[in-house]
Amino acid sequence: MPPSSKTLDPTWFLDSDSEAVRDFAAKTVGGLKDPVAIAEGLFYAVRDGIRYDPYRVSRDPAVYRASVIAGAVSNWCVPKSVLLTACARAHGIPARLGFADVLNHLTSDKLSESMGTDLFAWHGYAELWLNEKWVKLSTAFNIELCERFGVAALEFDPVNGALMHPYDTHGRRHMEYVRERGSFDDLPLDAIFETFDEVYPTMTGSENSNDAAFH
Template sequence: MADPYLSPGRFVDCDAPAVVDYARDAVAGLRDPVEQAVALFTRVRDDIWYDPFVVTEDPAAYKASTVVTSRANWCVPKAVLLTAAARAVGIPARLGFADVRNHLQTPRLRERMGGKDEFVWHGYSEMLLDGRWVKATPAFNKELCARFGVPPIDFDGRSDALLHAFTPDGSVYMTYGRDRGVHADLPLEDMLATFRAVYGPGMLQPADSGVDEFTAPG
């Protein structure tokens, strides 16, 4: 029986040529799986600008082979891409999800989320490295972190790399709540159903053309 954490899925399409090429380019010259995982994490984190305003109901937008072509995206598609890229180079990987309370927001984002500050189904990747599952969230690119005055999340391939609990001045930044488990592929309909229940229809509608700290340059 095929290992589900190495096999292609509907969204984690690790066998797609665009994903394979992307992963191989990121790990070029590296043979150690830990070093490969770090390189893949950094590439996904910084190649794609974090933008929470591009949440959509379109299933095609969540396929790794689509995400790899995007200039800006949000945590779940970025985690899907990292998971697929890891599998493409032979690293067992799966998706993990948890609800997080974000204390670093913008008025524009809070309005889109119906006044809430909890992000349900925050996505990250888990990779099997040196015999243990290690969590890594490639959500926030380093330039965006600089805008908010927080350091980027770094990953060494051995310790979990999750969202910061505090900003440099000691203020609360992110707190983790409900754990929604790990999955071989993206449970899209469950995630979208929760979004509709928690945020209402606004979160899944096309975003306005406003500008805030999350807006990519250029």
């Protein structure tokens, strides 16, 4: 389905018109004009410019604004997807957020035990309109993290997209997508935390509960 005008508009979370977002994007894009080339540059800037950190989960809506995320050294998948989506809109590329529930077969025993499950709800990625189709792009894991844990880093692919690999470099099961949450023109933060409260009842009771979102 072709993009609606909403996929280009700034929102409170996706504040693509903010100076911080435009500055972040400009450092990468430079004088590029081709949307695919712009998208590629933004993809790697978010993937590797912001280190993946599963312990950055907060209940404060303000930290999920793209302009705030742009200044972060590290973050988790949902904020990184917010930033990529906002940066794309800032350069006239229709973009939206996508979410799915995944099973992380390589999650640590400590985290799996504390969560009570290896299901990670609302794994976030960006969806960009490139070459007349929606392309799903996950920027969650930076390349240094992937190399450390034996997982192939996701590479930008404007045709097939870039979602989490089902296996690691040793042939072990890695990410398994088990439920599509859908596509959203803005960040459904309330719905995300409603699910977190259901799936991780012992981990999301406080303002700064951190471990529930290792995805």
